[in-house]
Amino acid sequence: MKTAANILGDALFATGYEVQDAPRYGAERRGAPMFAYVRAADRTIVERGAIVTPDLVVVADAGLLGIPAAGVMQGASEATWLFVNSTEPAQAIRAQWRYPGQVVSWPAGFTPPAMHNAAATSASCAGAAARMLGVIARETFESALIAQSTGRSAGAIETTRSQGLAAFDAMGGVDRCVPEGGEHPATPPASPDWIELGADDAALAAPDIYAQATSEQARTGLWRSHRPVIDYEHCNRCSWVCSTLCPDSAIRVDEDRTPRIHYDHCKGCMVCVLVCPAHAIRQVSEQAAQAQEIEP
Numbered sequence: 001m002k003t004a005a006n007i008l009g010d011a012l013f014a015t016g017y018e019v020q021d022a023p024r025y026g027a028e029r030r031g032a033p034m035f036a037y038v039r040a041a042d043r044t045i046v047e048r049g050a051i052v053t054p055d056l057v058v059v060a061d062a063g064l065l066g067i068p069a070a071g072v073m074q075g076a077s078e079a080t081w082l083f084v085n086s087t088e089p090a091q092a093i094r095a096q097w098r099y100p101g102q103v104v105s106w107p108a109g110f111t112p113p114a115m116h117n118a119a120a121t122s123a124s125c126a127g128a129a130a131r132m133l134g135v136i137a138r139e140t141f142e143s144a145l146i147a148q149s150t151g152r153s154a155g156a157i158e159t160t161r162s163q164g165l166a167a168f169d170a171m172g173g174v175d176r177c178v179p180e181g182g183e184h185p186a187t188p189p190a191s192p193d194w195i196e197l198g199a200d201d202a203a204l205a206a207p208d209i210y211a212q213a214t215s216e217q218a219r220t221g222l223w224r225s226h227r228p229v230i231d232y233e234h235c236n237r238c239s240w241v242c243s244t245l246c247p248d249s250a251i252r253v254d255e256d257r258t259p260r261i262h263y264d265h266c267k268g269c270m271v272c273v274l275v276c277p278a279h280a281i282r283q284v285s286e287q288a289a290q291a292q293e294i295e296p
């Protein structure tokens, strides 16, 4: 989404707008939810904070809609358009999540890129957003896609270009559906009140992905571009280093002390690769893993 925001920001800038685009990360490393925002205006922008009342929200992973902590719908109102990177019908998404505004998903017949293909997903999300705004010419958007790919291989540049343009073309039915937003004057932040943090009981605090309201619902494995693969011939069954330090508790240990990675929830942060004292875990790209049919 950082790259998608870059592409969209570049295209808006080349169109003649003043633009801000910025990513916002959490405290964790690779694999944690993040967002990026783009603010564009035909006049000087004095606001410097994150966008709190968006005109358009683009969601790359539909799974985040069900996770309140991800804050996908924060600030959304009846006037906020929501684009979801999904082939599910928009009305079904709107009804399921009781979204107050208009929802758009990919039109029937369009096949979005696989989630782990981050560059193609970025390009297609940017393409959808650009078309929904409707103020960016196709060739301007194409130039922004190519500029964003500078330094990459010719094949990678072509993939980004073709995926972005395919998305831009596919969204012709909702061209310019997002109206220009009104003024959003900055409001001074309120002073936070004192917050009492009570202790959770042990069942809730335990690092168990199967416990209720934990990351079981967040299939963070969808975002992974690389996966850790354990070489069981070199694993000395220390039984705790990788499983304890995995931030998503995605490594369980069998009764015989053998670690097992839960790929639905492994987000590919590679902490386990770094901490394994036996160097028994290696990093493999998702494409290579699927080509080699590496099984969990």
Ligand code: SF4
Binding pocket: 230, 234, 235, 236, 237, 238, 239, 240, 241, 242, 243, 259, 275, 276, 277, 278, 279, 280, 281
């Ligand atoms: S940290 Fe390494 S050696 Fe220890 S259980 Fe995990 S994979 Fe095996």
Ligand code: SF4
Binding pocket: 227, 228, 245, 246, 247, 248, 249, 250, 251, 261, 265, 266, 267, 268, 269, 270, 271, 272, 273
């Ligand atoms: S299994 Fe390894 S790569 Fe996957 S989330 Fe846990 S520490 Fe990160």
